[in-house]
Amino acid sequence: MEDTLEDLFAVIENRKETLPEDSYTASLFTHEKGENAVLEKLGEESTELVLAAKDDDHEEIASEAADIVYHLLVLLSMKDMDLEDLEAELEARR
Secondary structure (H helix, E strand, C coil), rough: HHHHHHHHHHHHHHHHCCCCCCCCHHHHHCCCHHHHHHHHHHHHHHHHHHHHCCCCCCHHHHHHHHHHHHEEEEEEEEHHHHHHHHHHHHCCCC
8 A cells, every 4th residue: 555655646746746738636736726626625525435434335435535545645745745744643643
């Protein structure tokens, strides 16, 4: 999982730098709503995860959880944070 998160975060950082026109990730960094676009997506995906959990839909739970992780990583990148910041906080809570 660690490699998957690191690879995904590297792609997000690359899209942030290069801003390819056909990239959903890049569009989040240039959206007219600014970071609110990502914050709204996090709220939306959180609601969808809760509903999937309520329905005990394991496939949908995994899908919505992945959407939350992805948008969280975009938010971390927007705030000039990285996985080490997240990891340090999680380690401190152990």
